[in-house]
Amino acid sequence: QSVLTQPPSASGTPGQRVTISCFGSSSNIGTNSVNWYQQLPGMAPKLLLYINDQRPSGVPDRFSGSKSGTSASLAISGLQLEDEADYYCAAWDDSLNGGLFGGGTRLTVL
């Protein structure tokens, strides 16, 4: 059971905006920044957002992130078929002195 809690699934149609939430606690999201990873089917994970809302080079601005208190969210606007993937939030936990991943959210583009 992950300490970072995400919904197991999300869905949307092309062009729509979807959001994925990530709930943590004071020792992880409450204290440290949140990062998001995208894992396409059969592929290695890829960094999508870091320090809550920063996009690495090459990541479209359709992807955005936010953090408030002990929760964070990933928003994808203008949904595309190629966005169908698993999305993971992640943060460092100061109590565990270790890294944490959320359980992952499978996004289906209908």
Added chain:
Amino acid sequence: EVQLVESGGGLVQPGGSLRLSCAASGFTFSDYWMTWVRQPPGRGLQWVANIKQDGSANYYADSVKGRSTISRDNAKKSLYLQMDSLRVEDTAVYYCARRRGKQWLDYWGQGTLVTVSS
């Protein structure tokens, strides 16, 4: 171009040992913390271990602590994970990744599969 290539995975019996390797190229390996992450079949990502640039500090998930050792050879630009007393629940694809800041992983390898089964 940054590249991370894992190797060393395979089939091992419960209680056995395995040493995973990760060959790095395209960046100054000795400048970065490195991380191992694993993914059991059909399940989510799990952080395994981190190691500091010079190998002087390392951190482990409770699930592998005492059974696994992360190490590195900066001259060979290589990261390692020695796994002992392997359990069925250690079955997973193991990824090495480059760590930035306080735990974001900006480059990942393609992974190597470890299967623990009798």
